[in-house]
Amino acid sequence: MREIELRAAIREGLAQEMRRDETVCLVGEDIARYGGILGVTEGMLEEFGPERVVDMPISEAGFAGMAVGAALMGLRPVIEMQFTGLLTVAMDPLVNTGAKARYVHDGAMSVPMVVRSPHMMHGNAYMSQALEAWFAHIPGFKVVTPSTPADAKGLIVASIRDPDPVLFVEHEDLYATIGPVPEELFTAPFGEACVRREGVDVTVVAWLAAVPAADAAAGELAAQGISVEVIDPRTLVPFDSEAVLRSVRKTGRLVIVHEAVRRGGFGGEIAAMVAGSDVVSKLKAPIERVANPGVSVPHAKHLNRAVLPDKDDVIAAVKRTLGS
Amino acid sequence: MREIELRAAIREGLAQEMRRDETVCLVGEDIARYGGILGVTEGMLEEFGPERVVDMPISEAGFAGMAVGAALMGLRPVIEMQFTGLLTVAMDPLVNTGAKARYVHDGAMSVPMVVRSPHMMHGNAYMSQALEAWFAHIPGFKVVTPSTPADAKGLIVASIRDPDPVLFVEHEDLYATIGPVPEELFTAPFGEACVRREGVDVTVVAWLAAVPAADAAAGELAAQGISVEVIDPRTLVPFDSEAVLRSVRKTGRLVIVHEAVRRGGFGGEIAAMVAGSDVVSKLKAPIERVANPGVSVPHAKHLNRAVLPDKDDVIAAVKRTLGS
Amino acid sequence: MTRRQPLADEMSHRDALTADYLREMYRLMLLGRRFTERALELAAEQRLPVGMHPSAGQEAVGVGACFRLRPGDWVLPSLRTTEAFWTRGVTVLQMFNAIMGNAGSVNAGKESFHHSGYPDLGILAGSAIVGAQIPQAVGVAWAIKMKRIDNVAVCFFGDGAAGRGDFHEGLNLASLLKVPVVFVCENNLYFQTVPAAVGQPIEDIADRAASYAMPGQVVDGQDVLAVYDAVQTAVARARAGEGPTLLECKTYRFLGHYPSMLRDDRPPEEIAHWTKRDPISILGRHLEELGHQDGAAVEAVEAAIAKELDDSLRECEATPFADAKQAFTNVYGEPIEAMGL
Amino acid sequence: MTRRQPLADEMSHRDALTADYLREMYRLMLLGRRFTERALELAAEQRLPVGMHPSAGQEAVGVGACFRLRPGDWVLPSLRTTEAFWTRGVTVLQMFNAIMGNAGSVNAGKESFHHSGYPDLGILAGSAIVGAQIPQAVGVAWAIKMKRIDNVAVCFFGDGAAGRGDFHEGLNLASLLKVPVVFVCENNLYFQTVPAAVGQPIEDIADRAASYAMPGQVVDGQDVLAVYDAVQTAVARARAGEGPTLLECKTYRFLGHYPSMLRDDRPPEEIAHWTKRDPISILGRHLEELGHQDGAAVEAVEAAIAKELDDSLRECEATPFADAKQAFTNVYGEPIEAMGL
Numbered sequence A, B: 001m002r003e004i005e006l007r008a009a010i011r012e013g014l015a016q017e018m019r020r021d022e023t024v025c026l027v028g029e030d031i032a033r034y035g036g037i038l039g040v041t042e043g044m045l046e047e048f049g050p051e052r053v054v055d056m057p058i059s060e061a062g063f064a065g066m067a068v069g070a071a072l073m074g075l076r077p078v079i080e081m082q083f084t085g086l087l088t089v090a091m092d093p094l095v096n097t098g099a100k101a102r103y104v105h106d107g108a109m110s111v112p113m114v115v116r117s118p119h120m121m122h123g124n125a126y127m128s129q130a131l132e133a134w135f136a137h138i139p140g141f142k143v144v145t146p147s148t149p150a151d152a153k154g155l156i157v158a159s160i161r162d163p164d165p166v167l168f169v170e171h172e173d174l175y176a177t178i179g180p181v182p183e184e185l186f187t188a189p190f191g192e193a194c195v196r197r198e199g200v201d202v203t204v205v206a207w208l209a210a211v212p213a214a215d216a217a218a219g220e221l222a223a224q225g226i227s228v229e230v231i232d233p234r235t236l237v238p239f240d241s242e243a244v245l246r247s248v249r250k251t252g253r254l255v256i257v258h259e260a261v262r263r264g265g266f267g268g269e270i271a272a273m274v275a276g277s278d279v280v281s282k283l284k285a286p287i288e289r290v291a292n293p294g295v296s297v298p299h300a301k302h303l304n305r306a307v308l309p310d311k312d313d314v315i316a317a318v319k320r321t322l323g324s
Numbered sequence C, D: 001m002t003r004r005q006p007l008a009d010e011m012s013h014r015d016a017l018t019a020d021y022l023r024e025m026y027r028l029m030l031l032g033r034r035f036t037e038r039a040l041e042l043a044a045e046q047r048l049p050v051g052m053h054p055s056a057g058q059e060a061v062g063v064g065a066c067f068r069l070r071p072g073d074w075v076l077p078s079l080r081t082t083e084a085f086w087t088r089g090v091t092v093l094q095m096f097n098a099i100m101g102n103a104g105s106v107n108a109g110k111e112s113f114h115h116s117g118y119p120d121l122g123i124l125a126g127s128a129i130v131g132a133q134i135p136q137a138v139g140v141a142w143a144i145k146m147k148r149i150d151n152v153a154v155c156f157f158g159d160g161a162a163g164r165g166d167f168h169e170g171l172n173l174a175s176l177l178k179v180p181v182v183f184v185c186e187n188n189l190y191f192q193t194v195p196a197a198v199g200q201p202i203e204d205i206a207d208r209a210a211s212y213a214m215p216g217q218v219v220d221g222q223d224v225l226a227v228y229d230a231v232q233t234a235v236a237r238a239r240a241g242e243g244p245t246l247l248e249c250k251t252y253r254f255l256g257h258y259p260s261m262l263r264d265d266r267p268p269e270e271i272a273h274w275t276k277r278d279p280i281s282i283l284g285r286h287l288e289e290l291g292h293q294d295g296a297a298v299e300a301v302e303a304a305i306a307k308e309l310d311d312s313l314r315e316c317e318a319t320p321f322a323d324a325k326q327a328f329t330n331v332y333g334e335p336i337e338a339m340g341l
């Protein structure tokens, strides 16, 4: 199969769906004329015109609320936040006006909108935040976290078609990831985890940029005779609890890896889900979480590296579950 | 000891500390002339004057940012959000400008501000949100959740004196709770849980309005011969992990109760902390969480009641951990 | 059951309003007033789950603004725009059910009376976050523009909302995108307990329109015909593709912000001054002068309203509450169990 | 190491500026330009951890606005107000350390160059959230007012920030509280890649001051003396307790938004037009006309700046990076371990 970059996969998914469904439109800063600061929407203005691909003023709260209104009217807006930290200025329109509209209208209205939110983890304390746990906490929001080009394409299309607001998390470090992607328009399912690598000793659950880190760790550990199963949930809401439980039932050991801050991160929810199930009695070791240990993300490279989890942190955690 | 309402206890703490420290000031909507929609700041304008007790326009984001600036200059602003759902409009100034200031200045500046945020859980989908988990996720923020009048007084004073931004969560249903409160100015410690009731069979961790529910459940269960230990952490950040671990080591059973939505709620963090410790091997049953099962808070009384956890939900969860 | 029907014709200036229309305006305002009074009685008897924001004194704004909207137009009410509901066709029974939060409520009691939406009637549910409807209205209007239909969005908000970032970002966006939206600010001189002057350093919020290169106009909010005319002009402009308008209706709430509020600190002279400018009396006198309505006619209207309120309240009280299971539906397109956690 | 010292005297109008002061302004602007050039070279060689927002073309704003601030005054820079740093006394070495993020950086590399604060010099670290400094500046000024000192806060932001809710809420609050703050909008006609007209439907952002009942003024941002005068007037007003002012400095960035940006789509004629209005040349010509500075003097300044840049860069490059452990300090007043989770 043809291989393309994750960035191009998202673009292709957007463009194909926009050709199919003329209610889909793109809204955000620098997305039209320039094609997006991270290049995801390049060429969109040229193909779809200024009505459907709209540059916004710096008004994330305003245009998020606007997108909610448009979605209520049957458009399918895909808005771009330039970096995940910007979600902080648009929480009300997203989690209130947006996520609660179906409920307060008792199902008579819905908000089919997508919020594209790129994690840029090498910037600074403000930009470089991973806030998926906030949205997972909000009834009405779905949270999608692709790590491969094919998933990125299939899931952006599924997100657009989903009748509810979706936080579609991208990751700057993954944009250049190359992988096979079907050329035709397709959707990837929500709520179906993918086993990236099978193993029997330890289960590692990871998403976004933590997936390649987990996979690299698993590769290195395999050479040491330790067999790691890597699960990529692909969507956090809905979450494929069964896939994780099935694996931990087998391995008895669980390591969860994410770049978000550990305290209050979504890893806690997964650990709690396992601890709240009968699988808890099968655990051979405490559940490990590999994450930002609780600081704002620093700017300078070596500090930044020290804070974000990497392959070695995963290896160390896996070994802790093995008591080694 | 003299007994007063929780509302009056907060007011007394504020007033005594304002008398002691003239940098403390109150900022919010309807807090001066009217004395606060929920009556907490009654009489403050009269005693401390319009410079220190300031009515604000409807600009939560603006005055939260303003409070951050003032706190950086050495004032100790206490801002009131009229209900917790309003935090959604002020996330940027609070969790960015506010919580990160110490870090980005590498300790040269700090933001000693308090955000009073009352949970009003019987309003509607927007107002009635319990968002403490969002703030617990943010490095730099502390989260305080008193459930008794004495704690409310001691902790509001401690929050004001704390050098970092504090989310001070109040609860409408607790304002009228009456209890003994020392008359003098005092602080209650952060990071020290309180065992509200000792027991040996099951540990229940609860905060805010969940504490009386847990306590009532424990009372009823005691009559049935089930001994429940009720732990009120009082502050979520810092969190007294030791107190919970100590108790679960004894009981082997854990139920966590909160009004916030279960998915992504702070209960998950506590469960994950236990599952991530050696105590996990002592668990005799899966960890139970009693919480909003995942919907916006509905308005009508009977629907509202169905969503929020109550005594009976706690009893049922405790019994599940006992396999009965 | 009386459900107001939208008008089909195209006349717009007030001079083109027939006597029937004027009387209908009168009836709608009076219905609003009497309903509010009845609802407050219920609140006083602790028979409402939460309460309501009384619109008494401000009826002219909702009625005048919505009177000649068309099907396909959308209204985004503020927390106090009760008359938008009547005028767009919500029935008394629906309104009682909504304040009771029973199974007959349009949302089965999931949301409160003032944040209820009636999509069939072109009313979106408002948010409890003051001002949130402003950017949302821009989006509604943007969708209307994209569909190349000549509908409009009418967005209501209080003076308090004009201090929020959403006001600024919303009006700026509306102007930049040139979308068909009419912003109707109901300046009732207070936001909750606080005088508007504490919230705005300027006299007229309408002047802020200049910041967004859109027309802004102060309107007598107690004169339903003045509201009607100003909104009709703005609506015509919007339908013609000429973009948004900001109207500021000066008005006053005769009652407190909310039934549960303990005190009303507003100066008695001020209340007295405005009570004299009751929008219902103003239109009533006008109708009398024109010979369109006499005392007997008013009594008949009052009686009809009273009967409708009685009948509807009775029916409302016989309506059960929704099953508690309904609290858990319509969070997503799928059941919440499908979320897997 | 040259660290600019604040001026002690009270003269304020530009006519009172001595030749030394004018030459100092020139040097500060030139230093800014040369530093930016050097930093961009480093960026091109991938020697910067992230990059920087070049201020070239806009030097007059930061220099003119900060030139005669006093100790105790606070500056809140935008992401591009590099010259505020120089003018308030940050040294070249500190600036190099900041863009390198090494242990000599004021925050040990925790935060980027343009979001660094120098509390000793009255500079607060800016947020990466465009506009966030506006309400914050109001709070700084409010604290100043509470302390009954006659300091001021000077808050810089771009044209892009003027579309944000923070602009509206911040200016509204500043006016209501009548606090000593000067808002300096650096309108460089673009926000990132997009022309300002896409962000604002009006020509002059200064006109928005009317919405907040405060004075607003358009200033020639390429003329450091015009900026100086306008800010001095506003500062005097603020110190006198008369409240805030909004100044809009029309300026232009000569370079792209950020080194990593691939394209610069701005019309070449536009760039050419503005390049002719180089603030450094404008003041240079003025100095020459006054006979205060000749070619040789300029060369001497250039040489001194070049030497300072060379020396400081060398020292910077010899400075180690902070120990990785420092990433985990100063999150709270206590160590993060004290948080217990």
Ligand SMILES: Cc1ncc(C[n+]2csc(CCOP(=O)(O)OP(=O)(O)O)c2C)c(N)n1
Pocket: B029, B058, B060, B082, B086, B089, C078, C079, C080, C128, C129, C130, C131, C157, C158, C159, C160, C161, C162, C186, C188, C190, C191, C192, C257
């Ligand atoms: C953003 C926000 N802040 C505060 C509140 C609490 N609150 C509810 S109504 C109200 C006053 C609204 O005033 P205004 O907009 O003038 O409308 P009015 O009640 O006068 O009709 C306030 C402050 C809220 N609902 N939303």
Ligand SMILES: Cc1ncc(C[n+]2csc(CCOP(=O)(O)OP(=O)(O)O)c2C)c(N)n1
Pocket: A029, A058, A060, A082, A086, A089, D078, D079, D080, D128, D129, D130, D131, D157, D158, D159, D160, D161, D162, D186, D188, D190, D191, D192, D257
């Ligand atoms: C609230 C917010 N939205 C978007 C961004 C991304 N961003 C960084 S700089 C910038 C442009 C800023 O434009 P302006 O305020 O005019 O300042 P300039 O760069 O022109 O000096 C944008 C959109 C941001 N940092 N903050």
Ligand SMILES: [Mg+2]
Pocket: C158, C159, C160, C186, C187, C188, C189, C190, C191, C192
């Ligand atoms: Mg009002």
Ligand SMILES: [Mg+2]
Pocket: D158, D159, D160, D186, D187, D188, D189, D190, D191, D192
């Ligand atoms: Mg700009």
